[in-house]
Amino acid sequence: MVKNNVKLFRVQADLTQSELAEKVGVTRQTISLIEKGKYNPTLKLCLEICYAVDQTLNDVFWVEREGSNEENKR
Numbered sequence: 001m002v003k004n005n006v007k008l009f010r011v012q013a014d015l016t017q018s019e020l021a022e023k024v025g026v027t028r029q030t031i032s033l034i035e036k037g038k039y040n041p042t043l044k045l046c047l048e049i050c051y052a053v054d055q056t057l058n059d060v061f062w063v064e065r066e067g068s069n070e071e072n073k074r
Contacts, residue, residue, distance in 0.1 A: 002061055003037065003061070003063070003064055004034065004060055005060050005061075006020075006031070006034055006049060006053075007035040009059070010031075010035075013054065015053070017031040017035075018031075020053070024045060034049075046060070046061050
């Protein structure tokens with residue numbers, strides 16, 4: 001599952017959900033679902049969101065991995 005800090009950075013950028021949605025070309029409902037973790041955006045949309053809030057992909061989105069760190073290094 002993709003985790004994200006979209007809401008945190010959206011608020012820091014002083015944007016409403018509607019304003020961010022307009023900047024990235026989606027609906028406000030899509031932004032709401034992304035913030036709630038109920039919609040996995042495409043890579044292109046992730047990047048557009050990052051550009052809109054002036055943050056890196058690593059800061060805004062990441063994937064939770066199952067298992068320990070040692071297992072993930074293999």
